[in-house]
Amino acid sequence: MDEPPVTLARGGTPAGEVVLRRHEGVLQLVVDGVFAMDTADPSTERVLADEALRHHPSPARVLVGGLGLGFTTRAVLADPRVRQVDVVELAAPLVGWARAGLVEELAGLEGERCTLHVADVADVLARRTAPDGPWDLVLLDVDNGPDFLVHAANAALYQPGSLAAARRVLRPGGRLVVWSSHRAPALLEALRSVVGPGDVVDELVLPVHRDGRELEYALYSFASGAPAGGG
Numbered sequence: 001m002d003e004p005p006v007t008l009a010r011g012g013t014p015a016g017e018v019v020l021r022r023h024e025g026v027l028q029l030v031v032d033g034v035f036a037m038d039t040a041d042p043s044t045e046r047v048l049a050d051e052a053l054r055h056h057p058s059p060a061r062v063l064v065g066g067l068g069l070g071f072t073t074r075a076v077l078a079d080p081r082v083r084q085v086d087v088v089e090l091a092a093p094l095v096g097w098a099r100a101g102l103v104e105e106l107a108g109l110e111g112e113r114c115t116l117h118v119a120d121v122a123d124v125l126a127r128r129t130a131p132d133g134p135w136d137l138v139l140l141d142v143d144n145g146p147d148f149l150v151h152a153a154n155a156a157l158y159q160p161g162s163l164a165a166a167r168r169v170l171r172p173g174g175r176l177v178v179w180s181s182h183r184a185p186a187l188l189e190a191l192r193s194v195v196g197p198g199d200v201v202d203e204l205v206l207p208v209h210r211d212g213r214e215l216e217y218a219l220y221s222f223a224s225g226a227p228a229g230g231g
């Protein structure tokens with residue numbers, strides 16, 4: 001018989017409640033009543049990191065927007081070229097559970113090469129709050145995608161204003177990559193609207209088999225045309 005999910009922790013934030021629960025071995029994260037992710041198949045969260053890393057010759061500093069269950073961050077930390085990872089997470093309780101090692105999936109992330117920050121990544125990109133850039137890679141996975149938001153306020157993140165701000169916090173040769181659980185043509189257009197000379201915008205479609213369905217997730221990237229290491 002199907003067992004009901006077991007709630008492991010719940011905590012309030014100004015943007016709504018965040019809940020960690022386990023269902024038949026699978027860890028689930030629910031943010032403000034919206035299913036954010038689970039551990040059933042974290043392959044595309046890792047691909048977000050791997051794709052960005054493989055395109056950069058020396059990704060020393062990385063910003064990860066959205067801790068979630070830590071898969072993107074762990075994949076970044078697995079690359080020895082990375083010296084510092086700033087993870088920006090809106091939900092303070094989630095950062096607290098990670099620091100306390102409440103579940104093994106989130107345990108042991110913070111350390112010499114990795115700092116967890118409680119902040120809105122939109123404020124970080126706009127330089128309204130710490131941490132300070134610039135970064136070689138900026139990886140954004142704070143929603144299920146621009147058309148399936150966890151918080152309505154995140155809609156602005158996918159607009160030209162925020163994307164231009166993200167471009168400004170990149171080091172020369174840097175790269176912004178945005179994860180989405182669906183194709184997002186409007187995001188592709190918004191990225192194209194902020195390019196400078198030599199910059200490249202790209203869509204990578206990721207076929208995913210989930211719950212008996214064939215889905216198309218996607219990564220949207222913006223690569224600065226300036227040579228890496230240029231300042």
Ligand SMILES: C[S@@+](CC[C@H](N)C(=O)[O-])C[C@H]1O[C@@H](n2cnc3c(N)ncnc32)[C@H](O)[C@@H]1O
Pocket residue numbers: 031036037045046065066067068069070071072073088089090091094119120121122141142143144150151154
């Ligand atoms: C889908 S999860 C991220 C998954 C992550 N890539 C992983 O590998 O586990 C989205 C996370 O972004 C956080 N979040 C949502 N909006 C945010 C914002 N504006 N700034 C920072 N974090 C945000 C959520 O609380 C949640 O932890």
